[in-house]
Amino acid sequence: MAEFAQRMALATAELASLDVRTEGCTPRTEVMRRGKTVLWRYAREAPEAGLAPLVICYALVNRPYMLDLQPDRSLIRGLAASGLDVYLVDWGYPDRGDSHLSLDDYVNRHLGACIDHVRAAHGVGAVNLLGVCQGGTLSLCHAALHPERVKNLVTMVTPVDFHTDDNLLSRWVRKVDVDRVVEVLGNVPGTLLNAAFVALMPLRLTVRKYTGLADLAGDRAALENFLRMERWIHDSPDQAGTAFREFIRSFFHENRLLKGGLQIGGRPVDPQRITCPILNIYARHDHLVPPAASRALEGLTGSRDYSAFEFDGGHIGIYVSRSAQELLPRTIAQWLRSR
Amino acid sequence: MTMDERFLDPLFLQRTLSGYAQGFAALADAVRSPAGSGAADFGAIQQSFVAGYQRLFAPGGLAAAPPPTGTGAALERYQRAAARSSELAASIAHNASRRLAAALTASGPETPPITSLGELHALWIECGEAAYAEAARREEFATAQAELLMALVELRAASS
Numbered sequence: 055m056a057e058f059a060q061r062m063a064l065a066t067a068e069l070a071s072l073d074v075r076t077e078g079c080t081p082r083t084e085v086m087r088r089g090k091t092v093l094w095r096y097a098r099e100a101p102e103a104g105l106a107p108l109v110i111c112y113a114l115v116n117r118p119y120m121l122d123l124q125p126d127r128s129l130i131r132g133l134a135a136s137g138l139d140v141y142l143v144d145w146g147y148p149d150r151g152d153s154h155l156s157l158d159d160y161v162n163r164h165l166g167a168c169i170d171h172v173r174a175a176h177g178v179g180a181v182n183l184l185g186v187c188q189g190g191t192l193s194l195c196h197a198a199l200h201p202e203r204v205k206n207l208v209t210m211v212t213p214v215d216f217h218t219d220d221n222l223l224s225r226w227v228r229k230v231d232v233d234r235v236v237e238v239l240g241n242v243p244g245t246l247l248n249a250a251f252v253a254l255m256p257l258r259l260t261v262r263k264y265t266g267l268a269d270l271a272g273d274r275a276a277l278e279n280f281l282r283m284e285r286w287i288h289d290s291p292d293q294a295g296t297a298f299r300e301f302i303r304s305f306f307h308e309n310r311l312l313k314g315g316l317q318i319g320g321r322p323v324d325p326q327r328i329t330c331p332i333l334n335i336y337a338r339h340d341h342l343v344p345p346a347a348s349r350a351l352e353g354l355t356g357s358r359d360y361s362a363f364e365f366d367g368g369h370i371g372i373y374v375s376r377s378a379q380e381l382l383p384r385t386i387a388q389w390l391r392s393r
Numbered sequence: 394m395t396m397d398e399r400f401l402d403p404l405f406l407q408r409t410l411s412g413y414a415q416g417f418a419a420l421a422d423a424v425r426s427p428a429g430s431g432a433a434d435f436g437a438i439q440q441s442f443v444a445g446y447q448r449l450f451a452p453g454g455l456a457a458a459p460p461p462t463g464t465g466a467a468l469e470r471y472q473r474a475a476a477r478s479s480e481l482a483a484s485i486a487h488n489a490s491r492r493l494a495a496a497l498t499a500s501g502p503e504t505p506p507i508t509s510l511g512e513l514h515a516l517w518i519e520c521g522e523a524a525y526a527e528a529a530r531r532e533e534f535a536t537a538q539a540e541l542l543m544a545l546v547e548l549r550a551a552s553s
Binding site (some may be wrong): 231258 | 510515519521522529532538540542543547549553
């Protein structure tokens with residue numbers, strides 16, 4: 055116990071002396087901005103692969119630098135190293151002035167403007183679209199509303215069926231009066247969402263993680279990794295109230311993407327209108343988006359070219375694990391090349 | 394807000410880590426038999442679970458501030474919701490400590506003895522998560538969590 059206390063004290067002191075960068079590691083340029091939404095273009099790190107540019111649509115919750123955390127843990131870097139022109143849609147940090155932003159704004163206007171910018175910049179009619187987590191759900195909606203803009207669609211740890219038996223988060227959320235929450239709070243605090251995510255596996259995600267820090271004492275690189283992850287976890291943007299309410303009601307409460315009847319901006323979102331090739335990547339041990347929630351995409355769309363890839367890991371490991379770095383960029387790039 | 398404000402406090406992580414280290418020490422003490430009798434103190438083990446779970450029942454970003462006057466009904470609702478959540482936390486902790494006790498006293502080729510604090514801690518986590526997962530899937534848990542959140546929201550509404 056005394057040794058544990060010593061190592062914990064040492065690790066804590068070392069952490070206090072570290073200052074890690076968390077805004078991403080791959081060189082990038084801001085190429086478009088609409089409201090808080092920024093479109094980043096990443097430097098290609100290999101000869102051009104001759105493919106349509108790839109636009110990554112991240113979730114509204116959490117920050118997208120998880121995809122470019124550090125040089126040896128970067129999906130974006132891996133994709134750029136495959137010769138892809140990579141763009142990232144960064145939704146930013148909504149503030150009180152953004153509480154009116156709706157799913158129509160995010161899916162049609164902001165994501166639409168980003169995709170239109172890339173289409174114009176490259177002189178192409180359609181882009182490759184990679185949607186991550188909730189960003190995958192938004193991408194599916196965009197592809198259903200604007201099928202002509204999407205050449206190929208990759209979804210990654212994306213919830214489609216929000217009512218699978220093993221979806222703990224959904225069980226809880228369905229009991230919440232989201233209208234009242236948004237009426238009182240306006241925007242929904244990111245810290246509230248964080249608390250809900252941690253509550254899915256509370257002892258593993260708090261006690262085990264923090265006591266395990268003692269094992270990292272004296273290992274600067276490991277401590278830097280730990281600190282980057284902590285910063286990312288605590289870096290949760292508040293959610294624009296209107297879009298949050300729409301998302302919770304339409305997807306978590308009513309499961310409309312799967313069951314039908316989903317509307318965004320007054321227009322029906324019919325997954326059958328998605329006819330482009332689809333690669334659906336999900337994680338076998340995902341505690342946040344259970345595999346069954348993602349696998350529900352098969353057969354839901356009008357695509358005749360559907361592939362699935364099951365990653366042997368969890369919701370976080372799919373971004374940052376060593377195996378993910380080796381597997382995912384290669385899998386995505388090869389799949390795109392073959393279409 | 395650009396980042397959880399707690400994380401911008403340079404002492405936040407240190408305090409958090411200190412809290413978990415103390416919890417680990419309490420667990421170790423409980424299992425090492427505080428009275429020197431050789432038997433683990435399962436009351437203390439249970440308390441260690443209670444402390445771990447109760448952190449969960451105050452949704453981040455909505456912590457109840459000292460209520461001003463005029464929030465009577467909302468405050469009462471919040472107190473009821475908090476009490477219900479504490480009941481559930483205690484029940485889960487009881488289940489978790491029962492699981493841990495059973496695991497610690499089990500013997501046989503598939504249950505090698507615990508020989509280090511690290512192994513004990515891993516078992517504590519395993520039993521705690523198993524008990525929690527069982528409870529968290531129940532309707533009563535979802536109802537209690539949602540009611541606590543809505544009570545906090547109403548307290549916020551009454552305070553503003």
